[in-house]
Amino acid sequence: MRYDDSPPPPESASATDPDRPWYARRSTLVVAAGTLAPVCLAGWLATQVLTSPGPGGPAARGSAASAASASLAAPPSGFRDAKPGVTPSGSASSSAAAPAAPKGPLSGRTVVIDPGHNSGNFKHGSEIDRQVDIGTGRKECDTTGTTTNSGYMEAEFTLDVSRRLRTALEAQGARVVLTHQADRPWGPCIDERARIGNEAAADAVVSVHADGVSAGNRGFHVILPAQVKGGAADTSKIVGPSRELGERIAGNFARTTGSAPANYLGSGTGLVVRDDLGGLNLSTRPKVFIECGNMRDAKDAAQLTSPEWRQKAAQGIAQGIVGFLGG
Known part of the structure; x- marks a missing residue:
C-alpha cells in the first residue's frame, strides 16, 4: 500500500542565541x-x-x-489520489461506506465454477495437446471445444453462463471462484482445473460445457464421476455427493430452461457416469459437468446463442447448487 508522506516539519530552532555584545572595556x-x-x-x-x-x-x-x-x-495520508471506495492498492475499501457482502443461504460456502475450454485454445494446439496424468491414464491438457454452425464458440458460451452463474450464487452469499476468465492465452489444463477446486476446498464444483454431436441430438445432460482409484485419482469420497449435486442441477435446469434431458444418451435421465474425464477423476470435491445442449443442432443452437436463455441456464444451475448445499 502506498502512503504519501506529509511535508516534513521545519527543523527545530537553534538553542544558541545570537552573539552577545561585548562589554569587557571599562570606558x-x-x-x-x-x-x-x-x-x-x-x-x-x-x-x-x-x-x-x-x-x-x-x-x-x-x-x-x-x-x-x-x-x-488533501485526503488523509495513504488515500491520496485513490478512487472513492478503493484503497491505493486497488482493493475494496473496508470502510463503513463499502457495501457489505450479501447474506444468504450460501453464506460461508465456496463454489468453484469451471468454464469449459478457452477461446484461445484454437491458437495453441501444441500446448493443449500436451498429455497430462488423469489417474487412469493420460489425456490432452485441454481441447478447443466445439462451435455452432454459425461459429459461436463453446468457450464463449461457457464463460458467459459461468459469469451469470457467479452473479446468481454471490447474491445467495456464496464465495465463488472461476478457474479462468479467458484472462490467459489458453487452458488451464484439466489437471489444473481440478486442482483449483481442490485447493479452494469447494463445497461444490460445476464445469460448464455444451456438446457438439450431430444434428437431431438434443437436450442437456449432467456428467457424474465414476468410482475411480489410480495414481492421483480417487473419487471414492465424492461419488455419492456428486450424484446428489448432479440430480439437483438436472431437475432445476430442466424446470428453469424448459429443456429436456438428452435424447441420445443417459436413457432420458439427463445423467451420465464417466471415468475418462480428468477434471472429475482428479477432483477431491463434489463435482459435475453439465452439457447444456448440442451446439450442432439448429434448435438447441438457437437457445444456446440467446442471452435470455443463457440467463435461465445459469439460474437453473444456481438453484441446483443451492438445493444441494441446503439453502
Missing part, C-alpha cells in the same frame, strides 16, 4: 555602547525573524501556510 564609550546595544540587538533580532529561513521567518510561515492548506485540501 564611557563602553557605557554608551552598552546603552545602545539592547536597542541594536532588538532591531537585529527583528530583522532576523523577518528575513531568516528559520522558524518564524517568511519561509517558515509560507511553509506552514502551505502545509495547512494542503492538510485541508
Whole structure:
C-alpha cells in the first residue's frame, strides 16, 4: 500500500542565541555602547525573524501556510489520489461506506465454477495437446471445444453462463471462484482445473460445457464421476455427493430452461457416469459437468446463442447448487 508522506516539519530552532555584545572595556564609550546595544540587538533580532529561513521567518510561515492548506485540501495520508471506495492498492475499501457482502443461504460456502475450454485454445494446439496424468491414464491438457454452425464458440458460451452463474450464487452469499476468465492465452489444463477446486476446498464444483454431436441430438445432460482409484485419482469420497449435486442441477435446469434431458444418451435421465474425464477423476470435491445442449443442432443452437436463455441456464444451475448445499 502506498502512503504519501506529509511535508516534513521545519527543523527545530537553534538553542544558541545570537552573539552577545561585548562589554569587557571599562570606558564611557563602553557605557554608551552598552546603552545602545539592547536597542541594536532588538532591531537585529527583528530583522532576523523577518528575513531568516528559520522558524518564524517568511519561509517558515509560507511553509506552514502551505502545509495547512494542503492538510485541508488533501485526503488523509495513504488515500491520496485513490478512487472513492478503493484503497491505493486497488482493493475494496473496508470502510463503513463499502457495501457489505450479501447474506444468504450460501453464506460461508465456496463454489468453484469451471468454464469449459478457452477461446484461445484454437491458437495453441501444441500446448493443449500436451498429455497430462488423469489417474487412469493420460489425456490432452485441454481441447478447443466445439462451435455452432454459425461459429459461436463453446468457450464463449461457457464463460458467459459461468459469469451469470457467479452473479446468481454471490447474491445467495456464496464465495465463488472461476478457474479462468479467458484472462490467459489458453487452458488451464484439466489437471489444473481440478486442482483449483481442490485447493479452494469447494463445497461444490460445476464445469460448464455444451456438446457438439450431430444434428437431431438434443437436450442437456449432467456428467457424474465414476468410482475411480489410480495414481492421483480417487473419487471414492465424492461419488455419492456428486450424484446428489448432479440430480439437483438436472431437475432445476430442466424446470428453469424448459429443456429436456438428452435424447441420445443417459436413457432420458439427463445423467451420465464417466471415468475418462480428468477434471472429475482428479477432483477431491463434489463435482459435475453439465452439457447444456448440442451446439450442432439448429434448435438447441438457437437457445444456446440467446442471452435470455443463457440467463435461465445459469439460474437453473444456481438453484441446483443451492438445493444441494441446503439453502
